[in-house]
Amino acid sequence: MGFKNYILVCGGTGCESSRSDLIYRTLIDEAKAQGVADQVQVIKTGCFGFCEQGPIVKILPEDSFYVKVKPEDAKELIAEHVIKGREVTRLLYNKTPKKPLEEVEDIQFYQKQLRVVLRNCGVIDPEDINDYIANDGYVALEKALFEMTPDDIIEEVKKSGLRGRGGAGFPTWMKWNFTKQAEGEEKYVVCNADEGDPGAYMDRSTLEGDPHSVLEAMTICGKAIGAHQGFIYIRAEYPLAIHRLEVAMKQSREMGLLGKDILGSGFDYDIEIRLGAGAFVCGEETALLQSIEGHRGMPQPRPPFPATKGLWGKPTVINNVETWANIPVIIAKGGDEFAKVGTTDSRGTKVFALTGKICNSGLVEVPMGTTLREIVFDIGGGIAGGHKFKAVQTGGPSGGVITEENLDTPIDFGGLQRIGSMMGSGGMIVMDDTDCIVDVAKFYLEFTLDESCGKCFPCRIGGKSLHNILDKITIGKGTEEDLEELRQISHAMQKGSLCALGQTAPNPVLSTLRYFPEEYEAHIKDKKCPAGKCKKLIRYTIDPSKCIGCTACSRKCPVGAISGELKKPHSINQSACIKCGVCRQTCKFSAISVE
Amino acid sequence: MAKLSLEELRSLREKEAERLAKRGIHGKDVHVVVCMGTCGIQAGAKVTLNSIVDEVEAHGLGNVIVTQAPCQGHCEEEPIVEVHTPQLGSIAYGKVDAKTAKRIVEEHIIGGKVLEDHKIKLEV
Numbered sequence: 001m002g003f004k005n006y007i008l009v010c011g012g013t014g015c016e017s018s019r020s021d022l023i024y025r026t027l028i029d030e031a032k033a034q035g036v037a038d039q040v041q042v043i044k045t046g047c048f049g050f051c052e053q054g055p056i057v058k059i060l061p062e063d064s065f066y067v068k069v070k071p072e073d074a075k076e077l078i079a080e081h082v083i084k085g086r087e088v089t090r091l092l093y094n095k096t097p098k099k100p101l102e103e104v105e106d107i108q109f110y111q112k113q114l115r116v117v118l119r120n121c122g123v124i125d126p127e128d129i130n131d132y133i134a135n136d137g138y139v140a141l142e143k144a145l146f147e148m149t150p151d152d153i154i155e156e157v158k159k160s161g162l163r164g165r166g167g168a169g170f171p172t173w174m175k176w177n178f179t180k181q182a183e184g185e186e187k188y189v190v191c192n193a194d195e196g197d198p199g200a201y202m203d204r205s206t207l208e209g210d211p212h213s214v215l216e217a218m219t220i221c222g223k224a225i226g227a228h229q230g231f232i233y234i235r236a237e238y239p240l241a242i243h244r245l246e247v248a249m250k251q252s253r254e255m256g257l258l259g260k261d262i263l264g265s266g267f268d269y270d271i272e273i274r275l276g277a278g279a280f281v282c283g284e285e286t287a288l289l290q291s292i293e294g295h296r297g298m299p300q301p302r303p304p305f306p307a308t309k310g311l312w313g314k315p316t317v318i319n320n321v322e323t324w325a326n327i328p329v330i331i332a333k334g335g336d337e338f339a340k341v342g343t344t345d346s347r348g349t350k351v352f353a354l355t356g357k358i359c360n361s362g363l364v365e366v367p368m369g370t371t372l373r374e375i376v377f378d379i380g381g382g383i384a385g386g387h388k389f390k391a392v393q394t395g396g397p398s399g400g401v402i403t404e405e406n407l408d409t410p411i412d413f414g415g416l417q418r419i420g421s422m423m424g425s426g427g428m429i430v431m432d433d434t435d436c437i438v439d440v441a442k443f444y445l446e447f448t449l450d451e452s453c454g455k456c457f458p459c460r461i462g463g464k465s466l467h468n469i470l471d472k473i474t475i476g477k478g479t480e481e482d483l484e485e486l487r488q489i490s491h492a493m494q495k496g497s498l499c500a501l502g503q504t505a506p507n508p509v510l511s512t513l514r515y516f517p518e519e520y521e522a523h524i525k526d527k528k529c530p531a532g533k534c535k536k537l538i539r540y541t542i543d544p545s546k547c548i549g550c551t552a553c554s555r556k557c558p559v560g561a562i563s564g565e566l567k568k569p570h571s572i573n574q575s576a577c578i579k580c581g582v583c584r585q586t587c588k589f590s591a592i593s594v595e
Numbered sequence: 596m597a598k599l600s601l602e603e604l605r606s607l608r609e610k611e612a613e614r615l616a617k618r619g620i621h622g623k624d625v626h627v628v629v630c631m632g633t634c635g636i637q638a639g640a641k642v643t644l645n646s647i648v649d650e651v652e653a654h655g656l657g658n659v660i661v662t663q664a665p666c667q668g669h670c671e672e673e674p675i676v677e678v679h680t681p682q683l684g685s686i687a688y689g690k691v692d693a694k695t696a697k698r699i700v701e702e703h704i705i706g707g708k709v710l711e712d713h714k715i716k717l718e719v
Binding site: 006062138264 | 597598599600601604605607608611612614615617618619623629630631632633636644645648649651652660661662663664665
């Protein structure tokens with residue numbers, strides 16, 4: 001007998017951290033206990049993207065979208081939805097039952113999205129190769145092995161206009177073509193899964209939700225450039241992605257989609273996983289190759305580029321996870337079809353990890369050319385907590401801030417560069433008016449400072465000097481000359497650093513200086529932090545006309561800095577105050593202000 | 596599992612695609628709703644539902660979606676089955692047992708003919 005219902009449970013790391021695995025197991029147990037185990041199939045999928053509302057459970061064929069589900073809800077979902085056909089309204093995202101045949105796309109979060117890279121995430125069971133095959137999986141490999149020459153494959157990628165999604169946006173076909181033309185018997189294919197930007201999880205989710213797409217793409221590339229071995233370099237702190245990759249590789253080998261004589265075509269190809277220890281610099285391609293070889297992960301001067309002299313000195317193609325995930329679609333549907341989406345500068349879609357002070361944080365995929373305003377306000381639902389939008393940081397610690405005035409810039413590689421940021425791998429952190437811009441620049445610098453390998457001095461010493469100056473400014477000891485020095489050191493780092501980590505490390509400093517000069521000035525001249533973040537520059541005061549003397553704040557103050565008699569205005573002892581802000585949160589009469 | 600040849604992969608994909616397509620509502624234009632309120636279940640709606648799902652499966656109807664609905668307030672007519680098709684619009688049937696369910700699939704969905712003897716009118 002066929003199944004009447006299919007329950008899709010999100011198995012991404014985000015939802016798993018809020019016990020989606022237990023929900024999955026409880027649903028199976030409950031289906032058994034209530035005697036409908038043969039009528040309902042429970043499937044664990046990849047990330048649905050709407051992480052803010054997780055854990056997500058979707059029940060088909062009704063397409064009911066349940067959010068913030070708890071393991072305790074499993075019993076009701078089976079008893080009500082599966083057995084009685086009644087949607088559990090309180091768990092629905094829209095809180096109202098759907099009409100028959102109405103699709104889930106009426107949720108605003110999904111309306112402006114186009115899922116190409118994430119086509120299988122939240123749809124298939126990533127641990128079942130049959131699910132992948134069912135959804136046009138390995139169609140592209142068939143075509144590449146039996147109907148296309150290596151040049152055909154590269155031509156198709158060229159037509160698609162695909163540019164590397166790891167950050168720099170180098171045309172993918174050129175990388176492949178250089179490597180194909182490079183001399184050498186042995187060549188390699190590498191997948192860069194060393195995702196390390198703060199707040200970014202696009203690649204992790206892709207691998208967790210659709211590992212076969214990357215395996216298929218790497219095999220196609222092997223055929224195109226004449227390689228027989230691929231490596232996936234992934235950080236050890238992604239255990240779920242590694243597990244799903246291992247399962248996928250095992251199934252592929254069993255079916256003869258990896259290994260010797262793939263599908264009887266005579267083409268041999270296999271893939272190995274290499275674990276990284278989580279150093280940010282190993283995402284830089286030459287450092288990554290060093291690490292695979294077993295050396296310390298330090299960047300090497302380029303040229304020679306990996307295309308001519310890569311892994312173990314052999315010609316190597318190295319692409320990022322998201323780039324790979326696009327390849328099967330390009331080969332299966334054609335480069336021209338792929339190129340219909342996006343802008344002339346950048347074709348296709350881009351996945352972003354939307355985080356920070358936003359209502360709907362999550363994983364979003366939009367056509368290139370979508371504006372930031374659409375992402376932040378339409379998809380993201382605007383700023384959380386009624387605060388005011390201040391800026392978005394794209395490109396992680398190598399990128400820059402984008403302000404209100406540039407929100408309508410269409411997002412593509414060129415567009416973001418022109419406004420002083422960069423595409424990067426897709427981390428997007430939204431800031432509101434309580435975020436201090438100097439503090440943000442300092443935060444990113446702390447990150448790159450920590451992750452600098454220390455090999456070249458512009459990065460090692462320049463980064464430290466920049467950080468010292470920013471620190472000085474945030475404690476109110478900055479001078480006018482400091483701003484000029486920040487710029488000078490930044491430019492020196494951009495010119496003199498060996499790899500992209502050092503060259504781009506000053507970007508957050510330069511971009512915040514460009515867009516928020518008045519905020520730096522306020523710290524330096526007025527010794528004030530407009531966002532109320534820098535502790536040395538702010539003071540909490542009680543407005544005696546509003547204070548009714550309820551003593552709530554003085555009871556909450558952890559250091560006893562607030563004194564006053566009952567029913568009489570209180571006051572704060574500034575020398576004792578540690579500026580934790582608890583009093584302001586406690587006061588019900590808005591009598592306490594920060595400046 | 597043994598290693599696949601090209602032909603085996605293709606036939607496997609065809610089979611699996613059919614299986615995957617059953618889950619969603621994409622590309623489906625016939626919607627069968629079985630009322631599964633307490634009244635419906637005690638009147639035998641479970642058997643009806645199983646019969647419809649099995650018949651749809653047996654005839655390999657890829658464009659049919661079968662869902663459940665709560666009590667519609669016509670308990671005396673249970674088990675109630677509603678069929679929505681582009682050609683015949685929405686038709687409701689009352690007192691649908693397993694045999695009638697089979698007829699609904701064969702005569703209404705495949706044959707395009709309304710079963711006048713079980714047709715009921717649901718007030719909205």
